[in-house]
Amino acid sequence: MGPAQGAGPLLSPTDSNVELSLLLRRVAAQDQSAFADLYDQVSPRIYGLALRVLRNPSMAEEVTQEVLLQVWREARTFDPARGSALAWLMTIAHRRAVDRVRSEEAQSARLHRYEARQEAVPYDSTAEEGEMRIEASRVRRAIDAVGEPHRTTLLLAYFEGLTHREVAERTQVPLGTAKTRIRDGLLKMRTAMAPGGEQ
Amino acid sequence: MSDDHQIHELAAAYALDAVDDLERARFEAHLPRCSRCTELVAALREAAVDLSSGLETAPPPDLRRRVLAAVETEATPPRRAPRRAPRRAPRWIAAAAAAALLAGTWGVVQLREGDPARQIVSADDAREFTASTEVGTVEVVLSTAHDAAVLRLPDEVGSPPEGQTYQAWFVSADGAARSAGLIDAGLLDDGDVVLEGSPHGAVAVGVTVEPAGGSAQPSTEPFAVIPLG
Ligand SMILES: [Zn+2]
Numbered sequence: 001m002g003p004a005q006g007a008g009p010l011l012s013p014t015d016s017n018v019e020l021s022l023l024l025r026r027v028a029a030q031d032q033s034a035f036a037d038l039y040d041q042v043s044p045r046i047y048g049l050a051l052r053v054l055r056n057p058s059m060a061e062e063v064t065q066e067v068l069l070q071v072w073r074e075a076r077t078f079d080p081a082r083g084s085a086l087a088w089l090m091t092i093a094h095r096r097a098v099d100r101v102r103s104e105e106a107q108s109a110r111l112h113r114y115e116a117r118q119e120a121v122p123y124d125s126t127a128e129e130g131e132m133r134i135e136a137s138r139v140r141r142a143i144d145a146v147g148e149p150h151r152t153t154l155l156l157a158y159f160e161g162l163t164h165r166e167v168a169e170r171t172q173v174p175l176g177t178a179k180t181r182i183r184d185g186l187l188k189m190r191t192a193m194a195p196g197g198e199q
Numbered sequence: 200m201s202d203d204h205q206i207h208e209l210a211a212a213y214a215l216d217a218v219d220d221l222e223r224a225r226f227e228a229h230l231p232r233c234s235r236c237t238e239l240v241a242a243l244r245e246a247a248v249d250l251s252s253g254l255e256t257a258p259p260p261d262l263r264r265r266v267l268a269a270v271e272t273e274a275t276p277p278r279r280a281p282r283r284a285p286r287r288a289p290r291w292i293a294a295a296a297a298a299a300l301l302a303g304t305w306g307v308v309q310l311r312e313g314d315p316a317r318q319i320v321s322a323d324d325a326r327e328f329t330a331s332t333e334v335g336t337v338e339v340v341l342s343t344a345h346d347a348a349v350l351r352l353p354d355e356v357g358s359p360p361e362g363q364t365y366q367a368w369f370v371s372a373d374g375a376a377r378s379a380g381l382i383d384a385g386l387l388d389d390g391d392v393v394l395e396g397s398p399h400g401a402v403a404v405g406v407t408v409e410p411a412g413g414s415a416q417p418s419t420e421p422f423a424v425i426p427l428g
Contacts, residue, residue, distance in 0.1 A: 030274055036267055043263070048254035057259075064258055068266050072273065087244045090251050098216045103397075142249055157217040158250045164212035165219070176208070183211030183243070190246035 016041075020085035021078075028075035035072055042086075043068065046093040052159055053097040054104075063100050067093045098161040145192040149173075150185030157182055210236045214243035221400060224375045227415070316391035319349045328404075332423040339394075339404045339425045348398040349391050350382070350406070352423075358384040359408060366409045367394050368417055369401035370424075376405065381413045403427055 020041065026034030046067050050060035070092055078088045143151055149171065156162045156170060168178035206229045212218050213226045230237055319325065322342035329338045335353035342348070350367055359365050365387075367379035380395030394404070405421035407414075 032267070032270060032274060035270055036263075039263060039266060043266075044255040044257050045251060047258035047262075048256040049251040051256055052254050061258060061262055065262060065266050065269070069269055069273075072270050083241045084245060084248070087241075087248045090248050091244050094247070094251065095216050154215075154250065157212070157215045158247065162217065163219050163222075164209075164217045167217065179208050179212055182215055182217060183239075186211060186215070186243045186246040189249060190242070193246070193249045 017084045017086055020089070021080050024071075024075045024078045024085055024088075027072060028078070038071070039068060042089055046089070049090065049093055050097045050100075053094070053101055053161055059100060059104070060097075063093075063096050067096050070096075094158070101161040142189050142192040146185050146188045150181050150188060153178065153181040154185040154189070207233065207236055210239045211243055214240045215247055220377050220396065221371055221375060224371075224377050228375070315345070315347065316349050316393050319345050319347050319393065320391065328425050328427050330423065330425040334422060337406070337423045337425055339427065341398050341427060346397045346399060348379075348394045348401075348404065350379075350394055350404060350425075351391055352382070352387065352406070356387065358387065362411050363408050364411050364413055366407055366413045366417070367392070368405040368407065368421070369394070369396065369398055370403040370405050371400050372402050376417050377401075378413065378415075379404065381409075382406070398427065401427055 020038070023034050023038045023041070027038055043064060047060055047064045050063040050067075051057060054060050054063065067089075071089065074092075078085065143154070146154065153167055153171065156167050157164065162170060164178045164182060165175060167182070168175045171178065173181075206226060209218060209222055209226045213223065218226060226236075230240070319342045320340045322345055324344045325340050325342045327338060327340050329336055334356050337353065338351040340349045340351070352365075356365075359382075365382040367382060368376040369379045370376050377396065379398075380392075382392050386392050398404075404425045404427065405417065406423040407417045407419045407421045409418055
């Protein structure tokens with residue numbers, strides 16, 4: 001299945017961020033119709049991320065609802081001078097998805113599960129389960145352009161909700177290395193995604 | 200100085216939510232004082248946005264109706280106490296902290312549905328800790344198996360003053376406090392309050408009075424502190 005309806009505008013980051021900023025300003029003033037518009041624009045993105053992290057549709061739905069209600073309540077704290085609207089929204093979404101996945105399973109159980117999965121199949125295939133794979137070719141290219149070992153580090157932290165400690169353990173590198181890889185991976189990704197940047 | 204050096208190194212992991220609760224609390228205490236980390240976190244979060252691209256999936260259609268209905272309900276009721284603007288901390292950080300607080304509120308509500316308080320209190324490994332406080336005996340029941348804790352406030356504890364809320368905190372050995380959720384009047388009536396988050400690493404539970412909506416860090420002296428051990 002391709003990107004869902006309503007996801008379109010988000011593919012041109014600059015325009016959509018201006019639009020989202022304006023919507024958030026109206027939502028901050030408790031404008032319910034603006035909130036409905038915002039819902040249509042961002043809910044597929046939030047739900048898609050929650051689904052990818054939680055791998056459970058009903059939990060993803062709950063998290064999506066929590067995120068959107070939080071957006072309704074907290075829209076006034078969004079400050080365009082400090083970051084883009086989409087980054088603000090997806091930071092909230094990711095944080096909630098990760099908190100939920102961590103509360104679902106004790107750390108040891110999670111680590112064990114990932115290790116078990118790792119033994120069964122190489123990580124590169126397990127990272128892309130069924131319909132939850134990363135489909136947009138632009139992003140795929142950006143993640144792939146990041147190259148290993150940064151790519152795996154980013155995927156483990158962002159999609160599996162592992163802490164840097166767990167990433168270090170999982171990839172069998174020192175803690176400092178895991179932290180550096182997360183940072184460098186994101187910086188490389190930023191370069192790759194930048195307009196006019198390398199693919 | 201080396202401590203300080205190490206805390207800067209958490210910026211990327213923090214931006215990606217790849218930190219544990221204690222690291223998150225420590226880093227959020229550091230952020231307002233470090234413009235370098237503040238800028239780096241903002242930049243890395245912009246980069247991280249792209250990781251969630253391409254996964255777009257339409258949520259179940261019913262969700263839209265429920266979310267909009269919930270918002271309508273929130274928008275109409277009699278005046279709510281206005282949420283206090285975040286103090287001191289930059290807005291971006293305050294938003295993240297507020298996210299944690301709201302996670303707390305919602306967590307409490309969801310947990311109550313399965314009556315987990317009883318499960319925790321009656322768990323085989325349930326341990327009780329009590330403390331005499333100015334409001335009477337306050338009790339915390341903790342289950343390692345459930346990785347959860349229940350707070351019991353005495354009946355003498357009435358509803359929080361208008362525009363304020365009670366907030367529970369897990370306090371770690373180094374004195375760092377992490378929100379364990381807001382306790383509103385409705386929860387008080389039920390007696391047992393399931394605290395939000397894991398008690399893991401906490402050496403005490405504290406309860407403070409905070410402005411409506413809660414705080415990222417305790418802003419008043421706790422009126423109750425229950426040592427866990
Ligand atoms: Zn710093």
